[in-house]
Amino acid sequence: MKTAEELRNILDRIDHRGYPAYKDTKGSYDFGKYVLTIEHVQGDPFAAPSRVSLKVSGRTAGFPASLYGEKHRRVALQDYLLRQVGRMVEEFSFRARGSGKSGLMWVSRCGQEILERSACEVDSADGSVLLRMEIGFPANGRTVNSGELKKILFDFLPQCVGRTLFYAALPAEKLKENAELADDQLFIRENLEKAGLVAFIADGAVLPRASGVSDRPMQGAVPFKAPESLAVTLTLPHKGKLRGMGIPKGITMIAGGGYHGKSTLLEAIERGVYNHIAGDGREYVITDDTAVKIRAEDGRSIKKADISLFIRNLPNGRDTKAFSSEDASGSTSQAAAVVEAMEAGAGVLLIDEDTSATNFMIRDELMQRVVNRNMEPIIPFIDRVRELYEKEGLSTVLVAGSSGSYFRKADCIIQMDCYKPVDITEFAKQEAEKFPVFLAETPAYERPSFDRRPAPDGAFWGNERLKLKAMGLDGISLNKEVIDLRYVEQLVDTEQLNALGYLLRYAGRHLFNGKSTLAEIAERLGTLLEEKGLSFLEEGGGLPVGLAMPRKQEILACMNRFRSLKMTGWEMERKR
Numbered sequence: 001m002k003t004a005e006e007l008r009n010i011l012d013r014i015d016h017r018g019y020p021a022y023k024d025t026k027g028s029y030d031f032g033k034y035v036l037t038i039e040h041v042q043g044d045p046f047a048a049p050s051r052v053s054l055k056v057s058g059r060t061a062g063f064p065a066s067l068y069g070e071k072h073r074r075v076a077l078q079d080y081l082l083r084q085v086g087r088m089v090e091e092f093s094f095r096a097r098g099s100g101k102s103g104l105m106w107v108s109r110c111g112q113e114i115l116e117r118s119a120c121e122v123d124s125a126d127g128s129v130l131l132r133m134e135i136g137f138p139a140n141g142r143t144v145n146s147g148e149l150k151k152i153l154f155d156f157l158p159q160c161v162g163r164t165l166f167y168a169a170l171p172a173e174k175l176k177e178n179a180e181l182a183d184d185q186l187f188i189r190e191n192l193e194k195a196g197l198v199a200f201i202a203d204g205a206v207l208p209r210a211s212g213v214s215d216r217p218m219q220g221a222v223p224f225k226a227p228e229s230l231a232v233t234l235t236l237p238h239k240g241k242l243r244g245m246g247i248p249k250g251i252t253m254i255a256g257g258g259y260h261g262k263s264t265l266l267e268a269i270e271r272g273v274y275n276h277i278a279g280d281g282r283e284y285v286i287t288d289d290t291a292v293k294i295r296a297e298d299g300r301s302i303k304k305a306d307i308s309l310f311i312r313n314l315p316n317g318r319d320t321k322a323f324s325s326e327d328a329s330g331s332t333s334q335a336a337a338v339v340e341a342m343e344a345g346a347g348v349l350l351i352d353e354d355t356s357a358t359n360f361m362i363r364d365e366l367m368q369r370v371v372n373r374n375m376e377p378i379i380p381f382i383d384r385v386r387e388l389y390e391k392e393g394l395s396t397v398l399v400a401g402s403s404g405s406y407f408r409k410a411d412c413i414i415q416m417d418c419y420k421p422v423d424i425t426e427f428a429k430q431e432a433e434k435f436p437v438f439l440a441e442t443p444a445y446e447r448p449s450f451d452r453r454p455a456p457d458g459a460f461w462g463n464e465r466l467k468l469k470a471m472g473l474d475g476i477s478l479n480k481e482v483i484d485l486r487y488v489e490q491l492v493d494t495e496q497l498n499a500l501g502y503l504l505r506y507a508g509r510h511l512f513n514g515k516s517t518l519a520e521i522a523e524r525l526g527t528l529l530e531e532k533g534l535s536f537l538e539e540g541g542g543l544p545v546g547l548a549m550p551r552k553q554e555i556l557a558c559m560n561r562f563r564s565l566k567m568t569g570w571e572m573e574r575k576r
């Protein structure tokens with residue numbers, strides 16, 4: 001390893017030379033309190049910025065093992081550190097000047113959710129801290145301006161990390177609170193199952209967001225308060241007693257008039273698969289972390305999904321046991337979403353009528369009388385929702401303000417009344433009894449087949465020039481093709497999409513073999529992420545700065561939407 005002084009010498013030597021001379025700075029330098037590694041140097045001042053990492057040894061960083069020994073605490077510490085660094089870096093970014101991206105200093109920006117990110121890693125064994133960031137190496141035109149880079153590396157950066165990556169520089173009390181919140185969140189998550197719940201929403205929680213474009217809590221919102229009959233009181237390890245609404249396993253319907261807060265409650269439950277930061281308003285809203293939001297998604301692609309549970313006997317004779325479409329309808333897309341969620345191991349389905357295909361959700365009585373069952377390919381979700389729970393243990397939380405049909409099916413009915421939940425289960429059930437039912441016979445339940453196996457495609461995946469790019473939260477582009485993820489609503493951070501791109505590439509290179517099923521592949525990736533974090537995605541060229549951990553469910557959702565994915569399975573088997 002070289003010394004910081006040597007880096008200074010290199011910079012002095014290359015000043016005023018052509019930009020590529022910056023490549024000479026690649027390497028690791030001992031800065032005393034940390035090691036700076038220049039991993040990748042940009043080709044010119046307008047290209048993607050250079051990548052550097054800083055590693056502080058465990059002893060120098062000085063965090064007590066209690067803050068990082070357990071995984072949930074480590075993730076919370078990483079998140080905390082990254083937010084502190086982020087604030088500092090923002091102050092210094094572009095203070096050094098020049099053309100193009102000269103002077104840019106950037107670390108991942110964290111939103112309201114606490115995610116594991118490649119930007120900051122604390123080693124669970126020795127407590128060392130690794131920070132990854134991007135720096136725009138300064139230039140005048142296309143000439144090296146190493147004086148400006150010296151400001152960044154020898155002045156700004158030491159200030160940024162000096163006040164953030166060391167235990168002694170941080171408020172111990174805040175770090176403790178941060179870790180304790182993580183303990184409490186984990187406690188709730190682990191106790192959902194025991195308490196027979198799929199979600200917990202604490203009293204006092206603030207569910208609505210500031211606006212459609214801001215994920216921060218709404219000011220002056222009506223705080224959440226559980227109705228007595230659904231109230232659960234948990235005793236958290238640090239916060240102590242916490243009362244809130246427990247959504248029981250089974251089928252729960254969220255009813256109520258328009259604008260009374262139904263969708264807001266469901267959205268909070270959707271996000272509850274992640275932990276939220278203190279002050280978010282949803283830090284004690286915790287959902288079974290396998291829960292999957294299901295919605296209609298016209299136009300998506302479907303590959304050999306067995307949707308026969310919901311759709312069969314199509315007029316064109318198309319097979320629905322291995323159904324493919326490049327332009328799915330609302331109902332077929334939603335049917336595929338349910339089956340794919342099962343394939344991804346979901347324990348809960350979250351559905352909002354606002355974003356559902358009506359013909360997938362219900363068929364009213366009159367329609368059942370007039371159009372005979374055998375003329376209707378769709379077996380609506382309402383006719384399967386109980387079987388899904390009873391045979392698969394798959395719960396459903398459903399927002400329905402306009403159709404009372406689900407009253408009969410639901411175990412629990414919550415009415416949102418001016419943003420306050422009211423338990424109306426008994427009343428709604430009584431009223432439902434008064435309506436005679438005409439029920440067409442539903443074909444027997446048959447477990448869907450999950451026999452879908454991505455075929456190997458070495459030419460595509462092995463290509464060194466395979467281009468991956470996340471497009472905000474909208475999707476990923478792979479070479480020229482776009483994987484549309486706009487409607488995969490539990491993706492909350494662009495960096496998760498970055499990671500999905502790398503995960504897909506990894507799967508393409510190592511796991512798509514025509515033998516492993518999609519579910520097995522997602523499971524394998526989930527295990528790798530769990531055990532190794534994001535680092536196994538590094539395949540030459542270093543780990544990108546901005547990756548955030550997605551769930552197994554979104555990994556599968558992403559593969560399911562990749563139109564060029566070659567899939568074998570089903571048909572092949574049956575022909576034998």
Ligand code: ADP
Nearest residue numbers: 208221222257258259260261262263264265419
């Ligand atoms: P619904 O789905 O029942 O039609 P929404 O959940 O979309 O209703 O909520 C309607 C509006 O009320 C939204 O603008 C939302 O931000 C706001 N809102 C939701 N919950 C609260 C609350 N607890 N306090 C204040 N405003 C809220």
Ligand code: MG
Nearest residue numbers: 262263264354
């Ligand atoms: Mg709504």
